[in-house]
Every structure is written in structure tokens, then in C-alpha cells.
Amino acid sequence: MTTCSHVHASSPTAQAIATALSVAEAKCIAQGERWTPPRRRTYELLLQAGAPVKAYDLLSDYAAEGEPPAKPPTIYRALDFLLAHDLVHRIESLNAFLACTADGAHFAEFLICDCCGGVEELALGIGGxxxxxxxxxxxxxxxxxxxxxxxxxxxx
Ligand SMILES: [Zn+2]
Ligand SMILES: [Zn+2]
Ligand SMILES: [Zn+2]
Known part of the structure; x- marks a missing residue:
């Protein structure tokens, strides 16, 4: 997602993404929920991006790996599920979604770089x-x- 020419830390490795996916699956099953292919795929795309992604970009990327094209409701339902389970955050000012791998409490508190589009999650608990x-x-x-x-x- 990086569009600027500044040097950034490398994007998440395949190993880190695989780990995050299995952690999410275990968390989901522990809560009695189903880890369906659309939920998994949507989370995977967000993890790979490592930055906020708009829903319509998820739609176009979803079908890229030889999978059947996703319908918008499929993506939106998957995002609703991931949001409800603290696996994804909505970045309101960008109207985009960000994968979260943090454990424990989640706060909608972010530093957003207007140059590279990178987002860092803060854990200030200012909502309290x-x-x-x-x-x-x-x-x-x-x-x-x-x-x-x-x-x-x-x-x-
Ligand atoms: Zn989070
Ligand atoms: Zn930059
Ligand atoms: Zn930046």
C-alpha cells in the first residue's frame, strides 16, 4: 500500500501472516464461531496489506488468487464479523479497514501517516x-x- 518513496520497515512476512491466521482461527473457534473462507480470506488480505484498505479494494483483490469473485455482501459480512471480534479496525477518517493482531484490549486510537498511509495502533485507553x-x-x-x-x- 506504500505509495511514497521513503524507506519503511518491511511488510509482514508470510510466516507472520500464517501465524496471525491460525491465532485468529483458534480465537474464533474458542468463541464458538465459524472461521469461514470469506472471513479467512478477508483477514488475510488485510494482513498482507499491513495498512488500511478500503472495502472496494478488498473486493478486487479477493478474486486475484483464482478464487470465485466475491460479492460485496460477502466482504461486508466478513468485515462485520472481523470488526466484532477485534480482528479488524475501521479507520473512520479513511473509510478503510486495518487488520489487528494485538492481544487484549483494543482501542480505536491510531497514528495515521498522511505520506505513506501507514497506521500505528496506540493503546492509550483514552476512551476510558x-x-x-x-x-x-x-x-x-x-x-x-x-x-x-x-x-x-x-x-x-
Ligand atoms: Zn487492535
Ligand atoms: Zn513517506
Ligand atoms: Zn509514513
Whole structure:
């Protein structure tokens, strides 16, 4: 996904992707869910990208490996499932999706490089204090999103 000419850390290895896929499958089965081919394939494409991908780009990449072409609802259902299980994050300001391999708590807090498009996940837990402040005002917080745009260290 990198479009700039700055030097970045290498993209995820095939081994890292295979590991992430088996971890996701085990997590899914442990929760009594089915790890279907569309769920697996969608997650795999996002892992390979290593950066946020828009749903329509997933659609065109999905069919690239001799698989039957995906229909949009297939991709959207797979994304909904992956989002619900903390395997994928939605980057609101880019309208794109990012694979997540982090364990434990997930926060929608990201550093987004406007040069290379790279995204780093933060784990500040800012949603906690935000929800507390909201609750003081009688406001029920459902979701907090922090997306910091700028230039990453490799692009600076
Ligand atoms: Zn995450
Ligand atoms: Zn960058
Ligand atoms: Zn750059």
C-alpha cells in the first residue's frame, strides 16, 4: 500500500501472516464461531496489506488468487464479523479497514501517516476517561475514536 518513496520497515512476512491466521482461527473457534473462507480470506488480505484498505479494494483483490469473485455482501459480512471480534479496525477518517493482531484490549486510537498511509495502533485507553467525563454529563458513551494524522518517523 506504500505509495511514497521513503524507506519503511518491511511488510509482514508470510510466516507472520500464517501465524496471525491460525491465532485468529483458534480465537474464533474458542468463541464458538465459524472461521469461514470469506472471513479467512478477508483477514488475510488485510494482513498482507499491513495498512488500511478500503472495502472496494478488498473486493478486487479477493478474486486475484483464482478464487470465485466475491460479492460485496460477502466482504461486508466478513468485515462485520472481523470488526466484532477485534480482528479488524475501521479507520473512520479513511473509510478503510486495518487488520489487528494485538492481544487484549483494543482501542480505536491510531497514528495515521498522511505520506505513506501507514497506521500505528496506540493503546492509550483514552476512551476510558472520555466515557467517564461523558457519564458525568449524563451522556452514555458508546464508542470513542482517536485518529491522529501526521507524518511518521520513516517519512519525516
Ligand atoms: Zn487492535
Ligand atoms: Zn509514513
Ligand atoms: Zn513517506
Amino acid at each position: 476517561p472520555a466515557a467517564a467525563a461523558a457519564s458525568h454529563r449524563g451522556f452514555t458513551a458508546v464508542r470513542t475514536v482517536l485518529e491522529v494524522h501526521g507524518i511518521c518517523a520513516a517519512c519525516a
